[in-house]
Amino acid sequence: MSKMQWHQPLLATKIRRPVMGDHIVKNTLAAILALSALGTGSAQAAAQDDPAPGANDLDTVSIKSASGDTLSLQQKSTQTKALEITEGIYQATGFGNSFLVVTNEGNVVIDTSLPQNAAGHKKLLDAVSDKVPEYIIATHGHGDHVGGIPLWRGEDTQVIAQENSVEFLHYQKRLAGFFALRNSAQFGLAIARPDAGSAHPGNFDADIPATILFDDKYEFRLGGLTFVVESAPGETLDALTVWIPEKSTVFVGDLIYESFPNIYTLRGTKPRWALDYVRSIEDVLQLDAEIMIPSHGEAIKGADAVRAALTRYRDAILYVHDATVAGMNAGKDVHSLMEEIQLPAELALPEQYGTVKWTVRGIYDGYAGWFDGNPSSILSIKPNASNISLVKMAGGPDAVVAEAETLFGKGEDLSALSLAESVLSVDPKHKPAWAVRLKILQKLHKASANFNEAGWLGYGIRQSKKALAE
Numbered sequence: 001m002s003k004m005q006w007h008q009p010l011l012a013t014k015i016r017r018p019v020m021g022d023h024i025v026k027n028t029l030a031a032i033l034a035l036s037a038l039g040t041g042s043a044q045a046a047a048q049d050d051p052a053p054g055a056n057d058l059d060t061v062s063i064k065s066a067s068g069d070t071l072s073l074q075q076k077s078t079q080t081k082a083l084e085i086t087e088g089i090y091q092a093t094g095f096g097n098s099f100l101v102v103t104n105e106g107n108v109v110i111d112t113s114l115p116q117n118a119a120g121h122k123k124l125l126d127a128v129s130d131k132v133p134e135y136i137i138a139t140h141g142h143g144d145h146v147g148g149i150p151l152w153r154g155e156d157t158q159v160i161a162q163e164n165s166v167e168f169l170h171y172q173k174r175l176a177g178f179f180a181l182r183n184s185a186q187f188g189l190a191i192a193r194p195d196a197g198s199a200h201p202g203n204f205d206a207d208i209p210a211t212i213l214f215d216d217k218y219e220f221r222l223g224g225l226t227f228v229v230e231s232a233p234g235e236t237l238d239a240l241t242v243w244i245p246e247k248s249t250v251f252v253g254d255l256i257y258e259s260f261p262n263i264y265t266l267r268g269t270k271p272r273w274a275l276d277y278v279r280s281i282e283d284v285l286q287l288d289a290e291i292m293i294p295s296h297g298e299a300i301k302g303a304d305a306v307r308a309a310l311t312r313y314r315d316a317i318l319y320v321h322d323a324t325v326a327g328m329n330a331g332k333d334v335h336s337l338m339e340e341i342q343l344p345a346e347l348a349l350p351e352q353y354g355t356v357k358w359t360v361r362g363i364y365d366g367y368a369g370w371f372d373g374n375p376s377s378i379l380s381i382k383p384n385a386s387n388i389s390l391v392k393m394a395g396g397p398d399a400v401v402a403e404a405e406t407l408f409g410k411g412e413d414l415s416a417l418s419l420a421e422s423v424l425s426v427d428p429k430h431k432p433a434w435a436v437r438l439k440i441l442q443k444l445h446k447a448s449a450n451f452n453e454a455g456w457l458g459y460g461i462r463q464s465k466k467a468l469a470e
């Protein structure tokens with residue numbers, strides 16, 4: 001396959017809830033949006049609202065679980081020397097790690113982090129060996145893995161990707177305007193403007209960096225090492241793993257990290273199939289690797305530890321999947337299942353990035369699509385159609401807001417929020433409704449231990465404040 005031109009990295013999707021102050025969050029996210037803006041007006045305009053951060057700010061991001069444990073999806077901003085995971089394999093740690101495999105016939109780079117991390121990572125890894133890599137392997141097409149490819153690649157470098165990356169990159173570009181709006185909301189920049197989406201950027205106009213595309217498996221040898229690159233769909237359909245048998249080491253990309261996986265992501269995504277994750281994890285288990293290297297967080301060493309981590313992750317995903325399927329077959333609706341399904345204690349994983357609830361809905365909707373089985377839903381009745389009558393019957397917007405305040409006072413936050421939303425659906429300029437909505441969202445935001453949830457609550461807070469200021 002001929003080498004194609006690589007222009008611009010696509011959307012970053014892995015952003016973790018920071019432990020640092022809010023300014024770091026804002027700047028971090030501003031940077032990601034600025035750099036993954038896909039040339040759309042919204043994100044560029046939004047990014048101007050925040051100063052650009054220093055090149056390595058993203059490396060300072062880490063997350064904290066509700067229990068206060070700091071999780072190491074990325075860390076070590078002060079890294080001054082590449083980490084040698086095992087002989088000949090080095091890691092630059094960041095928001096998406098970058099890896100260098102050194103052989104006596106040349107080097108292989110696996111994942112390249114975000115564009116703004118890439119130069120720092122390259123510097124750390126160049127200090128080990130500064131040869132232009134023979135191969136670059138992207139574990140999937142998200143921006144925190146492919147962002148540094150332009151920096152690393154030389155004239156003769158082969159870039160390896162799974163063949164689904166072509167459609168995946170086109171998909172991200174096709175919906176660039178939509179993702180720009182969602183990202184600017186979720187990642188805490190400006191309130192998205194309705195006119196901010198880009199015009200249709202073409203269905204198949206993404207730049208494809210790969211020079212080698214494979215379907216199931218691609219294998220090559222370099223410097224006495226075998227590199228087995230294998231399709232491993234999970235977070236994306238183009239995800240892959242890299243197995244080096246001579247070192248009993250497997251690179252797993254984002255197949256596993258220290259949170260329940262983001263099987264549905266709030267910024268919007270095609271279905272991520274739970275059973276794909278399960279099958280891909282089982283493929284990795286078969287390897288019986290001594291070292292497992294994820295692209296976020298730290299390597300796991302020791303065959304027993306690797307097996308234990310993979311098994312638990314697989315079982316947790318499978319548990320949620322099977323419970324959802326059982327509920328669907330029993331005729332239960334998605335909202336009931338979102339409330340009912342919880343991981344048993346022995347499979348509990350922290351939920352600071354993906355959550356079980358969103359996954360239940362992701363699986364349900366992934367299998368069944370949007371129709372909920374209620375004939376009213378096929379009549380295009382808007383969800384809030386009855387609110388005009390109901391709010392009127394309840395005594396008008398002021399009376400409903402008063403009830404929302406009462407419920408909020410009793411700690412019934414979600415019921416209170418629902419009432420505030422009902423009023424706003426009828427009267428979008430009702431300031432007392434915005435005010436109570438703001439209070440509720442601020443309380444929920446403060447209590448949230450999930451990065452993605454906190455992002456959207458933050459969006460609601462900014463939106464409410466803006467409405468109150470108008």
Ligand SMILES: [Zn+2]
Pocket residue numbers: 014096142144145254295296
């Ligand atoms: Zn990632």
